[in-house]
Structures are given as C-alpha cells and as structure tokens.
Amino acid sequence: MLARPRNLRESSGVTADPLSDALALVRARCVITGGFTASGDWSVRFRPSAALKLKGLVRGRCWLVADGRPPQRLAQGNVAVFNRLDSFVLCSDPALPPVEEPEAVRPGPGPLDRFGDQGDADDGAVVIGGHIDLDRSGDELLLAVLPRLTVLSEADGILRLLEQLLDERAATRPGANFAADQYAQLLLVQVLRAVLERGTASRPGWLTVLADPDLRPALSLMHTDPGRAWGLDELARASAMSRSRFATRFREVSGQPPVAYLTRWRIRLAERALRETDTTVAALAAELGYASESSFSHAFARTVGVSPGRFRRAVRGQAQAPTGA
Template identity: 45%
Template sequence: MLESAGNLRDSTDMTDPLTDTLALTEAHCHVSRGFVAIGEWALRYPASQRLKFTALVEGTCWIAFDDLDHRLELEAGDVVLFDGRHGFVKGNSDDVPIEDAVVAFGATDGPMARFGSGIDGGIGAKVVNIGGHIALNRTAEELLMRALPPVIHLRSTDEQAATFRWLLQRLVHEASTSQPGGSLAADDLSRLLFVEAMRACLTEADALPVGWLRAIADERIAPALRLMHDQPGRAWRLEELAQAAAMSRTTFAERFRSVAGVPPLTYLLNWRMRLAERALRDDDQPLSALAHSLGYTSDSAFSNAFKRVNGVAPRRFREAARATRTVPDAAAMA
C-alpha cells in the first residue's frame, strides 16, 4: 500500500531543507510588465527594496547596477536575481539618452511595454524581457535576503538552461495572453523560475555568503542538516550530528560554523524559532503543545528561548501577528 503524502514528507529520505526554508518565507513571485524594445535604448530603474528578477527572452542587452564596477552582459535565456537595494541601468546602447523606466512603462498600455529608437518603424535589434518581484514575509528578510549575494547572474549556458528557457517562453506567453487564468499561471511559472534560481545558487556555493543557503549546499554537513529539519524537536547532541556527517565532533563543529556562520546547535535553535513563528502566526495550538513539539520540556523554557531570539514573548508575538495577519516586527514590541 502506498504511504500517505504526509508520511512520505516526514520520512528522513524526503527531508529537504531548501523546501522547508523557502516554505517558511512564503515566497510568492509576481510578474510585472515585460517589454519589447526595438533598436537602441537605455532605461534607469530605481531601487525597489524588494527581491527581484529579470529574464531576457530574446536578444542581447546589458545591466549595470550602481554598486558594481562592471556590467552584466545578458543573452537570451539569462536570468538575473537581485536584492533591489540599488538602482540600475539596463540597455543596449551608450549612444542614446537614458530614459526613466517608470515613465517609459507608463507611456504604453498592455502587459508588454514597447519602446526603443526603432519601435515605430520596426528597425533595429529586438529585445524581449520579462521581470517581476518576489514577495516575502518578515521572516524571509532574515532567512533569504542575508543568504543571497546582491546580484546573481544565471547564464543560458548553465546546467539549468533548458528549464529556464522553457519557463521564460511560457512566462511571456502567459503574461501577454488574454486567456482566463493567465496572470495566475504567470505567477506560478515565475515561482518555478525562482526555485530554479535557488537550485543554481546551490551549485555555486563558494560564491554565496556564509549562512543557511551555503550550509544547505555543503554536501559534507548535509546529512546533519536533514536530521535537524526532519526532527527539530529532538534533543540532538553534537556527537550525533557529527556522526551523521561522518566527521569528528571538532571537525564537524568547525566545518558547520565556517559555512553556516553559527554553531550547529545554534542553527537548530534558530530553526526551531522560525517554526515557532509560523505556528504562532497560523495555528491555534496551545503554547504547551507547541513547546513540546519543538523539544522544550516546559512553557517557560520555550518562552525564554523564544524571547531571547525574537525579543518578545510568544504570546505577545501571536497576538500581534493575528492582529495584522503578518509577521510582526519583534523589535518594535520589545
């Protein structure tokens, strides 16, 4: 007889720390308007303070971020994921005035904006681009934004190129279609694009900042991470985790901290607190049950740990979260 989906998901073999963590961020991709540019063009985009992506479907162009000393040369199939903290210029020519992107997009209607020196006569190279942003809850600001470099350039020649190209083609179709459900399909496709981007990041672990994403990419400590994610309420000892990773206790502790930025048991504590935040926000279970599920023998032990990490007691956190239906700013309630 087949196992239930829940049993499969709870088994050690099926534990996936990346899926677990991205689920906590409640990341949702939203496709904004794409564009078709003919001829020469250059646009300045303001900083958005949101995690964003831009994907080149057809043609070539470049993108220059204010904080980088070089341009990224983009080809069809390339995807750029960036944190939105810096403005940038995107274009294909230095010989035309740089236009304001907000103004350029506002001057045309429809899901795909149209501009460029040759747009009226259809003369010049054609560029098709689509982009969007990734909406994150407050938990994700710590979990995801700090784990990624400011800019990630995923090239069409990378291993995931075929998947990226298919997703990009479907994104353009769904973003520009008048068929029912087009907007929802585009959002779902962009979310798949985001997952593929995260997978690509894991293949370039050395370029990632020290943190949980780099830890997930490290094959040597991966068995220990899977155990902690599979049974966060167990009272794991350092010796057990080191044994799972086939290392001595000292070697494991040093390796873990070098890639994750924190000791193994601190990682476990932080992961428990992220799970607690979600439960306090979304579930109605008593604090005693939540404390027990996360490995605490008493409400007070759990409350003390939660307040030490978040700066606010779990009961107050739950009240504030329910009042706003979002993850509250713990520091503001302290």
C-alpha cells in the same frame, strides 16, 4: 521518544528538503509583473520598489549596468536578480545616458511595454520582469544571504521557463494566470539552485550549509525532525565526520554551532505557528523539543525579543487592524 502534536509539522510543511522548508516558511512567491520589448538605441534606469527584483531576457541581447560593476552583456535566457539595489540600468549601449523608466515607457499593442525608437525591429530585446514576495522572516533567511546581484545563464535551464512565462502572460487561455504563477515559482527555485551550485551566498548561513554536500545530510535531519534533541554525535555521523571536525566545519560554513542553528530554526517555525494557528504555547514547547513551556518562552524571547504570547498578540493585532483611513 517525546510524543509531539502533529499540527506544527502539518502547518509548516516540515520536510527533509531544507530549501523547500525555507521557501515555505517565508512564503516566498515569485510574481511576474510585466515586461517590455526594446530596440534601436535605448537605455532605461529601473528603481525597484521590491527588495528582490528580477529581469529575464526572453529574446535578443542587452547590457546590464548595476551595483558599481562593469557593464555586463546579457543574452537570451539570462536572468538577473537584484537584492536590495537602489537602481540598475538595462540598455542597448552602456555609453547611452539612461532615462528613468516612467519617462521611457510606451504602451505596446499587447501585454508588453516598449522602449527605444524602433519597437518593431526584429533585433530587439524582449524582457520580462517581476519580484519575489517574502514575509518578514525572509530578511534573515533569504535577503541576508543572497548576493546583491545574481545573473543566471541559459545553461541554468532558464530559457524554457522564460518562454513559457511570456506565452502564458500573452495568452487568453483559461488558467493562464495560474499557469504563469507556477512557472514563476519554478523560476525562483532555479535562481536559488544556481546560488547553491555556485556557492555565491553573500554570508555564512543556512544557504551556505545547504550548498555544502558534506553538511547537507545533517541539515536535512534537523529539518525533518526539529523537535528532536539532536546530539553532535548523530549529526556528525550523518555527515560522515568526526565529532570535532563536524562541529568546526559547521561553525565555519554557517557562522554558528549546530545547536544554535537548530534553536533558530525552531524559533522560526514557532513564529509561523503563532501567527497562523491556535496551538498553545505549551503544545508548541513540547513539539519543538523543549522540556517546559518556560524554557521555550525564554529561548523564544532571547531570539525574538518578546515572549511567545506577546508575539502572538502583536501579529494577530496587525492582521486585524483596519487598513486605510
């Protein structure tokens, strides 16, 4: 068996859990940025500055108008996730003309802003909002496969998380910010689990494979030991399928053959190691299962467009470049 250095496994947190692997690789982080209360007649248009934006309804009800769809009623415990939408509207009545968020907002007495004409009404909606930060590899791994609009219901186990997030945001207790960050991360995981359970990924990819219970064992093997020369027979056996059926099924669900998926995953791990560690290209090649540094460099360049060394110099240069001017 090929003896490989340990630093890639340690630095990238490679596990048998592909969802955790992907979230760690793209440095996915859910950030709650604020919230608002709204009551009476109100209609607000939001224009997200982040690619992945979310709104969670902690209390009350409201309407969502987005992505050219019919108005959708949101209730307590619903969370809407917007993937690269230019704008969306939250309102008390879809017939009302929306007001742009900066013009509609009024400061509240606490951490929440106010919308509407009766901010103290008991029947108002309480909404918290945030975004999901990703590094540059997140475009392919998350943005490209998530639906443009995902709405989670209270049945997805979200309400308690929303209540805890709101409580921590309003608290002055020690550690409140840290606690809110952890609840936000759990909220992100719940969102992705809901996409998996519903099979609503927008296109074939790793998320659709992960949603397939028959293919998931093979995916876990490749993530557990990405440097191993996995054969089609081994992967098919893990998924309890014949070799030909497994190959066909994997291609149909993921949009690519198993070997191509494994190659792309190896390159994503290599990108992170080149950004964050001083591991040599030769050591990376060995750890990722390539017979030589040259074969690894060719595979990397085919996927990324530049050699590993050039990629490292470029990303290190960006990290060291002065900001402002």
